[in-house]
Amino acid sequence: MNIVLLDPRQTESELWSISSTRQLAHLQQHLDIQVGDTLKVGIREGKRYLTEIIEITEKTVRLKPLKEEAVPAKLPVTLIVALPRPKVLRRLIMDAVTVGVEKIILMHSYRVDKSYWQTPFLQQLEHYIELGLEQAGDTIAPKVELYKRFKPFVEDILPGLISADCPAYVAHPYAEMRMPAAIQHPCSIVIGPEGGFIPYEVDLLIHNGCQAVSLGNRIIRTETVIPYVLGRLFSL
Template structure:
């Protein structure tokens, strides 16, 4: 935790009370006492400094002063076929740390139907706030779920990818480029890959296919590797 995230609803005239894991981090890891300062930020807002006004057994009172904007987002829209929900959470944590702000999770032929009913698809905001604290960011990604492949690709994907480079991962694609200078929309399928009909549909909406090489990567490895190569 490199900053402490405060919610706007917690602030009253610049002051916020923190407890739970944030209090534990403040006392046990940072070892802050009354009068000390630490880095903080408001969820969805500015970064700044928080002065510890009082540390107690059950809560601490912080006085927050904003001073700068959060880091710029990565210039990419990322669309991923729904992996195992536990894996999805880990991938979303990584994407939040990397600054990806527009994420679309879609269904495909090789996605297990049971994944869509998992309770792990809920409560993502609270799960991802520690990723913001790790990355010294304050803005959560916007995450949208799409239950049907064809309507998503034919109706929604062309709109969200407008005026961007359109790229989809596929083993038979061209070698992955490095360090692109323009905005991009990336499509990454299920670990079993796309079926031919799905590839044809992506091609219809003018997505180009790229390959990460001979090695077959799972989504946890593929996502940071691809983003690191491109950006």
């Protein structure tokens, strides 16, 4: 935890308070906080501050804001991913939030097991988003959208995300064109399931405005390819 995220309601008085059991346990067990220490604090969907610890009790830590700090900038990217296995989903969400993805779309595809849509992890996305924000020192959560039908999403929603100034790249190991690097414009990135998109899906994505691009002939795991692609495109 590199920043403590607070609900705006926790910062309405002169002294701010941390009362989350999880956050208090982390601060006491891993940081061994003391009165007078400084602590980085962010207000959800708002600003970030350096604060001073004024009081520590069993159930609350009270803080005084000292100065405002810069919130990390977002990457101008919409990450579109075929819903992965539940355990991969947890890591994927946290990593995408940590590197600053602006918007995340989870969608269905032929090789996505329909049972994945029943996983409890989908009900816990907010928790994993918060963990990613705390890791990155960020306060602004990405927008997250879910689409359980591939064809309607690709035909009705995806074209509205694509323009001359904001292309969409579908990562496909058999594409002839190499994925661009160090771009200076926003984009969307489409990542398939572990087994890859079937040919019909790739064709439909291309027909609706995506550019099929390759990272080489290696088949890379979903949770590995996403930071790799983001680092390549935006020179992280």
